[in-house]
Amino acid sequence: MQKPAVTLMVKAARAAGNVLLRHMYKLDALNVVEKDRMDFASEVDELAEKEIIKEFRRSTPDYAILGEESGSLKSKVGNSRFTWVIDPLDGTSNYLRGIPHFCVSIGLVENGEPIHGVIFDPLRNELFTASRGSGTTLNDKRVRVADRKDLEGAMVLTGFPPRERSRASAQLKCVDTLLNEIEDIRRTGSAALDLAYVACGRADAYFEAGVKPWDIAAGALMVREAGGTVTDFRGRGTGPMDARGVAGRPLLAGNLKVANLLQQRIVNTGYASSFD
Numbered sequence: 001m002q003k004p005a006v007t008l009m010v011k012a013a014r015a016a017g018n019v020l021l022r023h024m025y026k027l028d029a030l031n032v033v034e035k036d037r038m039d040f041a042s043e044v045d046e047l048a049e050k051e052i053i054k055e056f057r058r059s060t061p062d063y064a065i066l067g068e069e070s071g072s073l074k075s076k077v078g079n080s081r082f083t084w085v086i087d088p089l090d091g092t093s094n095y096l097r098g099i100p101h102f103c104v105s106i107g108l109v110e111n112g113e114p115i116h117g118v119i120f121d122p123l124r125n126e127l128f129t130a131s132r133g134s135g136t137t138l139n140d141k142r143v144r145v146a147d148r149k150d151l152e153g154a155m156v157l158t159g160f161p162p163r164e165r166s167r168a169s170a171q172l173k174c175v176d177t178l179l180n181e182i183e184d185i186r187r188t189g190s191a192a193l194d195l196a197y198v199a200c201g202r203a204d205a206y207f208e209a210g211v212k213p214w215d216i217a218a219g220a221l222m223v224r225e226a227g228g229t230v231t232d233f234r235g236r237g238t239g240p241m242d243a244r245g246v247a248g249r250p251l252l253a254g255n256l257k258v259a260n261l262l263q264q265r266i267v268n269t270g271y272a273s274s275f276d
Contacts, residue, residue, distance in 0.1 A: 003131050005108055005116045006116050006129050009116060009117075009118040010118055010127065010129065012051065012055040012106060013052070013119075013120040014122075015055060016051045016052050016104045016120075018122070019048040020089060020095065021123075024095065024098075044089060044095070045069050045089045045092060046069050046088075048089055048104065049068070049069045049086060052104075053086070060082070060084070062080055062082075063082040064082065065084045066085045066243050066246070068086065068087045068088070068212070069088065081110055082110055083109045083242040084107075085106070085107040085108075085109050085213050085214050085241060086105070087105040087214035087215060088104055089104065090102060090103050090190045090193070090214075090215060091188075091189050091190035094190065099189065100123050101189060101190055101193065102189075102190055103120055103192050103193050104122070105119050105218045106118045107213075107214075107218040107221065109213070109217055111240075112239075112242050112245065113241070114218065114220060114221035115131065115221070116130065117130045117131075117217065117220075117222055119192050119196045119222070121193065126138060128196040128218075130199070130218070132225065133225075135226070136200070136223075138196075144201060144226050144227050145199060145201055145223065146198075146258075148204050148255065150258070150261060151258065151265075152181055152182070154181075154204040155182070155183055155185075155186065155202075156185050156186070156203065156204060156205045156206070156207070156262065157188060157197065157205070157207075158171075158175070158185055158187055158208055159189070159191060159194070161208070161209070161211075164209045164210040164248070167275075170270055173270065174266055174271040177268075177269050178265055182204075186203070191206075191208060191215040195218075195223055195230075196219055198219075198223050198254060199219070199223045199226040199228065204254055204255070205252070205253065206253045207233070207250070207253070209233075209248065209250040209251075210248035211250075211251050213245055213246060216241070220241070229253070229254065229256050229259050230251065230252070231259070232252065233263065233267070233271065233272040235260075235263055238251060252266070
């Protein structure tokens with residue numbers, strides 16, 4: 001049975017998903033802005049986020065909100081131990097190009113740690129949910145990370161975000177090494193869905209740098225609740241996922257054995273040291 005917070009999050013995520021679906025066939029008419037070099041947002045991102053915030057402001061006015069588009073919004077009583085962490089459209093570049101791979105990601109964070117997460121893929125009508133101590137589900141069925149024992153045959157997901165291009169050579173060296181062991185690498189364009197796919201066993205591991213709380217708060221919880229591990233490239237904790245941790249960070253996720261081996265490759269190739 002869903003926790004009350006998750007029920008609220010699902011309602012908000014579905015409302016945002018409906019906004020995305022309504023606008024996806026009129027992309028040429030959208031107003032698009034470049035937030036940073038090769039980092040885009042559209043009026044759809046803003047409209048979807050407004051739907052989510054409206055739902056949360058009505059039901060939880062005492063909670064803070066951290067959104068990709070709106071930034072950090074205080075609760076009505078000042079600082080709150082609880083923060084809604086929102087990405088109304090994870091995979092904006094895919095969406096704007098008509099590539100059918102994007103989602104809504106919502107996490108509820110308590111003192112920097114995710115306690116509930118929802119990721120909704122409106123095109124596939126796939127709903128991933130997780131609550132701390134209660135496991136991860138996909139469309140109400142419990143899921144687990146893959147049980148692969150080593151990197152041989154592994155499917156690994158990654159990303160090449162624009163804000164991390166200065167480290168692209170180090171990352172590509174790591175990728176080159178990995179391709180001698182694993183089956184393949186995928187770059188899907190949605191960090192949230194990458195983590196959800198690791199949580200349900202569709203992929204064996206994920207690593208990416210420059211991710212922010214709204215990219216990963218829900219998905220990181222899902223991987224952990226599905227029996228996996230989430231760390232930085234050195235095996236350390238991921239840091240707070242609220243307004244205190246808005247800087248980009250490196251992230252690695254998978255089952256314990258594959259994640260440990262992947263971390264070794266990231267360290268041994270020198271990619272991890274580019275963040276020291």
